[in-house]
Amino acid sequence: MSTYSPTVDVAGAADLMKVHPQTVLDKIASGELRAGKMGRSYVMLTADVLKHIEEAIVRETAARMRTPLKPAEAKPRRRTTTPA
Known part of the structure; x- marks a missing residue:
């Protein structure tokens, strides 16, 4: 189990997001990412x-499925079994 620091710098955010640090700086500059x-x-x-x-x-998953989803709706559905 990984333990995360409560804060990250640009390099840490880039590592989590699997992107180049410049991408993180661009997201900060555009207001897409709070910093x-x-x-x-x-x-x-x-x-x-x-x-x-x-x-x-x-x-991106919703776009692939062509179904608009909200983050709260993206939770896995419970499997229901039919009575025998």
Whole structure:
């Protein structure tokens, strides 16, 4: 089980998102990803980065399925069995 720090820098966010650090900076600049500047470095809440990843997964999965889904609706459905 992995334990995450409550905050990440640009390199840490890029590692979580599996993208180049410049992509993270572009997302920060566009307002797509929340970040605060501490000195010369950006700091993000790990939870915000993970939420961004989750939203991208839900959005792209819905596009593949051609079904608009909201993150809350993306939870797996319970299997129901029919009475014998």
